Amino acid sequence: MRYKKSEISVGHIVEATMRVLARQGYAHTSLMDIANEVGMSKGAVHYHFPTKEALMGKVLETACDAVAERTRKVWVEGQNPLDAMRSALRELWTVRAELSNETKVVADLLAQSLHDDKMRVPLASYYRFASTQVEDHLRTNAAALGLRPKIDPKFIPRIMHALLDGMLMQKIVDPESIKDEDVIQALETLAASLFEFIPVADAVTTPAAADGGSAT
């Protein structure tokens, strides 16, 4: 119980940093801002994090975890991989489009990672997590339903995340040009065209059937 106090404070600091970072961005966030936001002295912040860098590392990690968690939730339910992917994409886009603090922080620190090696670590493991998670799902369910991915299943989640992240950037920069419905619809069409339908039961060689199926 004695030692919990520190953990609590650390938690508060990380949360406050997330808010400030989302509001002002890495380049314009000082420890003073953070201390004010968390309602502590600068010294207290340094008591828990020896250096600003260390704090930022922890914050990035936390933000990645939070985003990953949302990603995880999105996938658990679906059965049919195509439907799963559709609804997941819709969810994933919504999560991004809301521009939660965590999303902003990840975006911001991702740019930092261009010049700071250490920042890459949590980001890399986030992408790897998201990638393998979906890959497993596809490997398990797709074949059973006669859906054959047109590209390496390992790459599908990376492609989808890239699409989402890239669209988010455009939305940030130019919100009027990016309507959520357009994005979602485009995403669904794209997702669909990543698979070919291969009827399990009867014939396999009717490209027309595959055509119709995948185009739906």
Add this chain to the structure above:
Amino acid sequence: MRYKKSEISVGHIVEATMRVLARQGYAHTSLMDIANEVGMSKGAVHYHFPTKEALMGKVLETACDAVAERTRKVWVEGQNPLDAMRSALRELWTVRAELSNETKVVADLLAQSLHDDKMRVPLASYYRFASTQVEDHLRTNAAALGLRPKIDPKFIPRIMHALLDGMLMQKIVDPESIKDEDVIQALETLAASLFEFIPVADAVTTPAAADGGSAT
């Protein structure tokens, strides 16, 4: 001399800033660094740009122009929109994967634009330019060849750029996981699936057509 001394100096400053920014990132770049890189005094930099913000604005504009220019070149040649898009994607990815100074600077300042309205302007017009340029191309050529885009042609370039930008982020963060060949192959497959082949009057049932269909 055709150019005033001032214009030349401004050019030097912008170039130098591009280098420094690519090297150190916005958050860790000071006017001192820039002045050193140009070989001028800090005062001189301030003579040409009243404020750091103004300089950054000009630099971002220049970087966007440079990137747009490369994008433009990539599209001019192609005839068949599908082939054009394929080769364009390959080019666009190569340009990004090289991580030129301009690319880095755009990525870096894009993150800044999350918190700085003014920075969004040149970025927005870059995306709009890239978007409309390709849109025009598609509108002109696609129909003539019996290719019908499955999604709003206005959106296709945005999707493609999103894909490229998003993949670039993953490559920055975790280079080992992103092989250039994989990316290019995935992009081509995706590009292909964005179009349906609609048999024009005469030539119809060639297997090639069926092929195009299944590739949708």
Add this chain to the structure above:
Amino acid sequence: MRYKKSEISVGHIVEATMRVLARQGYAHTSLMDIANEVGMSKGAVHYHFPTKEALMGKVLETACDAVAERTRKVWVEGQNPLDAMRSALRELWTVRAELSNETKVVADLLAQSLHDDKMRVPLASYYRFASTQVEDHLRTNAAALGLRPKIDPKFIPRIMHALLDGMLMQKIVDPESIKDEDVIQALETLAASLFEFIPVADAVTTPAAADGGSAT
């Protein structure tokens, strides 16, 4: 247990401080460093010493005592004051030249005493102790052996200590220029020249006496 826990801890703290001070110097030693060296918390150090100043005072006192103790040992044995002084000087120089932690701390805090009155107290009593101790020795033995000091015997030990301390400073600053043998030889010659030989009644013209004379 004979000693209270508190006394033991105080001892540990003082010892640790001595080590840290010898290693880093007063100006670059923080309570944190000391707490780390003792293996205690900063709070614990403050429990035993209300203030950093108080701790430093105690440390200086201890260091002075330690140095004085070594000085004391050096003098007890000899009989002939001249011989005693010779061997003592040799010893005293060796002690200094070894640059023990205590020696370093005394030297360091001596400089502090330029600006901090309280620090002067233990240093002053160290010098007084060293002075009176030797003075007594001289007063007792010198006359009996027909040796007459050329300068006030009260001053002789101060002179000798000054010489030793001053040489030490030069050795610290420029070790290559100060060879221990040179120092010792010079000190012995000097010590000898501080006394005149006064023939006592009987034994007179021995060459040894002349020798003693020329050494004055």
Add this chain to the structure above:
Amino acid sequence: MRYKKSEISVGHIVEATMRVLARQGYAHTSLMDIANEVGMSKGAVHYHFPTKEALMGKVLETACDAVAERTRKVWVEGQNPLDAMRSALRELWTVRAELSNETKVVADLLAQSLHDDKMRVPLASYYRFASTQVEDHLRTNAAALGLRPKIDPKFIPRIMHALLDGMLMQKIVDPESIKDEDVIQALETLAASLFEFIPVADAVTTPAAADGGSAT
């Protein structure tokens, strides 16, 4: 003329630092104190000296030069080395006993040099200068006057400076115990006993004569 301004400011800063250092000591002197004393902003001080250490280095150098200069002046006049040494010692002690700012600063930074290699350099060259200067003087004049030093002439100035510095330390720590007249008298006696008198004209082998001469 334009560039002189910087030199003037540098001069002011060094002078002010000397005053503050003499007043408060190295360990308790901040750049703020210095900036206040010189009537400039902290930034201005950093403009001229990139780091506190650099400033301190320059100050130590200046202080050493100042002290060396006074030492130099003291020696130029005298003819007879013994007389010269006597009056020089008197002068050197007076200079020290006044505790000028330069003297204090040298004493203070000398203690720092225990833990900071760079500080040793100017101090070492000060001692070397003082040493060689007097050595030359002795070599030139002593023999001509029939005075033979009892110890290596190279070492005489080092011994004398050690004596002076050591006495100064005692005076700082315990002023009441160190009377200037006592010091000077002791120094003269000591100086005298460092030489033997060897009559040039007639016989050289009379130890008695040497005895009388050196004892004077």
Add this chain to the structure above:
DNA sequence: TATGAATGAGCCTTCATTCAT
């Protein structure tokens, strides 16, 4: 057009000290 000097606010960090437990 460009420089050198100076400013002052702000930054990250350190530190002696306090206090509840």
Add this chain to the structure above:
DNA sequence: AATGAATGAAGGCTCATTCAT
């Protein structure tokens, strides 16, 4: 007797900006 947490005042240093020249 000792700890962990927190404070707040400096501390050294950086930086965008100003200005006389």
